[in-house]
Amino acid sequence: MKPDDGSATLRPYVVHDSEVTALSPPGFIDHIGIGVPDLVAAKEYYDELMSVLGLREWFPTGPGGPLNYGPDGATGSQLFFYQTAETGTYSRSQVGLHHLAFLVATRAVVREAHRWASGREAIVLDEPGEFPQYGEHCFATYWLDPHGFKLEAVCHTPEES
Numbered sequence: 437m438k439p440d441d442g443s444a445t446l447r448p449y450v451v452h453d454s455e456v457t458a459l460s461p462p463g464f465i466d467h468i469g470i471g472v473p474d475l476v477a478a479k480e481y482y483d484e485l486m487s488v489l490g491l492r493e494w495f496p497t498g499p500g501g502p503l504n505y506g507p508d509g510a511t512g513s514q515l516f517f518y519q520t521a522e523t524g525t526y527s528r529s530q531v532g533l534h535h536l537a538f539l540v541a542t543r544a545v546v547r548e549a550h551r552w553a554s555g556r557e558a559i560v561l562d563e564p565g566e567f568p569q570y571g572e573h574c575f576a577t578y579w580l581d582p583h584g585f586k587l588e589a590v591c592h593t594p595e596e597s
Contacts, residue, residue, distance in 0.1 A: 465513045467506075470533065471520040472583050475501050478517045481556075481582055488552045489538050489589060490545065526584045535578070535586035542591055543575045549589035550577040561586065 472478045486505045506514035561578040576590040
């Protein structure tokens, strides 16, 4: 543990590329791991998508995986993809993962994520729009990735002027 602002409060930290960065406070999700049937296809898809969303691969992927993505500096939750050993069909209608929501900086990024997904012939579930039932400024789009996972790009700020 290391003080992050000179105070007596201690926070967990990580050293990456010689830079010390405070981690998010305990109690929230550090990372999520998801099994996919084709790690090579997932890497191709998610490498492109993460650059649109402002995220990146956090450490090099080994020959057998896993893939990993998150914000620069390890200050937020990370997403890992693993090659599955067994085949199967994913369904968000069954018990388990329903969808992954990526918090983005602006509504423009939500729109860009929609354009990106549409350009890859994704099944778009909801066009970019307001979802007031999830908060006053909730603006999001939803689509399915090639494995059938429901993805969301969401922003919680008002329209940029």
